[in-house]
Amino acid sequence: MTQTIESTEIRxxxxxxxxxxxxxxxxPVNLMSYVSYVFRSYFGFSREEADKRMLQVHNDGRAVxxxxxxxxxxxxxxxxxxxxxxxxxxxxxx
Amino acid sequence: MIxxxxxxxxxxxxxxxxxxxxxxxxxxxxxxxxxxxxxxxxPSITDPYAAALYEAVGIGxxxxxxxxxxxxxxLPDAYAxxxxxxxxxxxxxxRSLAARKVANAxxxxxxxDVADETSGELRLAPAQVQSWLRTLAxxxxxxxxxxxxxxxxxxxxKGYGLDGDGPDGDGADDDDQTADDQTDxxxxxxxxxxDWLGWVTESLLEALE
Numbered sequence: 687m688t689q690t691i692e693s694t695e696i697r698x699x700x701x702x703x704x705x706x707x708x709x710x711x712x713x714p715v716n717l718m719s720y721v722s723y724v725f726r727s728y729f730g731f732s733r734e735e736a737d738k739r740m741l742q743v744h745n746d747g748r749a750v751x752x753x754x755x756x757x758x759x760x761x762x763x764x765x766x767x768x769x770x771x772x773x774x775x776x777x778x779x780x
Numbered sequence: 781m782i783x784x785x786x787x788x789x790x791x792x793x794x795x796x797x798x799x800x801x802x803x804x805x806x807x808x809x810x811x812x813x814x815x816x817x818x819x820x821x822x823p824s825i826t827d828p829y830a831a832a833l834y835e836a837v838g839i840g841x842x843x844x845x846x847x848x849x850x851x852x853x854x855l856p857d858a859y860a861x862x863x864x865x866x867x868x869x870x871x872x873x874x875r876s877l878a879a880r881k882v883a884n885a886x887x888x889x890x891x892x893d894v895a896d897e898t899s900g901e902l903r904l905a906p907a908q909v910q911s912w913l914r915t916l917a918x919x920x921x922x923x924x925x926x927x928x929x930x931x932x933x934x935x936x937x938k939g940y941g942l943d944g945d946g947p948d949g950d951g952a953d954d955d956d957q958t959a960d961d962q963t964d965x966x967x968x969x970x971x972x973x974x975d976w977l978g979w980v981t982e983s984l985l986e987a988l989e
Contacts, residue, residue, distance in 0.1 A: 715921050715924045715935065716917060716920075717981055720913070720985060723913075723988070764877060767854075767858075768877065768914060769913070769914055770918050770920075774857065774860040776860060776862075
């Protein structure tokens with residue numbers, strides 16, 4: 687019984703360790719229409735989803751735009767920097 | 781400027797700009813390319829195999845965020861709270877990121893060079909539009925740093941930065957003029973340019989939709 691609980695806890699920790707996120711941060715320069723366009727054209731979000739995340743960036747200062755493996759998140763961040771958006775990678779539970 | 785519209789025959793976007801407008805974007809794109817040029821260049825490696833490998837991998841980034849705040853904004857840290865991870869990422873990606881930004885600026889310059897001299901007609905193929913969007917963002921980010929636009933309130937307040945404590949000058953014309961000598965007129969002009977470039981971006985996006 688005790689052992690079962692322990693092993694479950696370990697498995698959950700492993701899942702959390704492998705989860706990374708891409709954050710896009712608010713900036714006063716990039717137009718809201720441009721940020722929404724980038725989210726749609728790069729991430730393939732619908733207009734509704736792109737606008738929702740764009741408004742999250744605008745109102746909350748940042749938004750999560752992707753979750754997954756670290757290398758994948760780093761590729762997204764590099765692509766965002768190509769567009770001039772300010773993006774960072776971090777652990778999902780950080 | 782007549783805003784961009786989509787040419788349904790070949791999916792290109794077409795606008796008409798005045799000569800001063802064409803040469804203004806030309807100058808600003810060239811400044812971005814110049815600013816990032818050193819960071820985008822690979823060091824001279826004599827062994828062709830090593831040089832090819834270096835090109836392919838794209839390594840050779842700086843150790844830390846650049847001291848010029850405009851370059852730091854264009855090539856930012858990839859980790860907000862992990863300096864070591866940021867440095868490692870920068871080492872692998874900074875040079876290629878800078879090189880892509882320079883290449884985008886050159887695409888903009890090349891497209892301006894072939895704009896019709898009499899009508900000012902500017903025709904952009906879809907791939908060129910992507911370079912334009914990115915370069916316009918890079919130019920506006922650079923101007924914003926120079927003007928001290930740091931918050932959403934700054935961005936909305938027309939003429940922000942006037943009578944302030946003097947954000948840094950352009951850096952390109954440091955000959956006789958210090959940053960403090962930059963007149964309010966210059967800042968107003970740059971602010972107009974900044975706003976106009978935003979309008980050009982909007983025009984591209986509207987034509988794309």
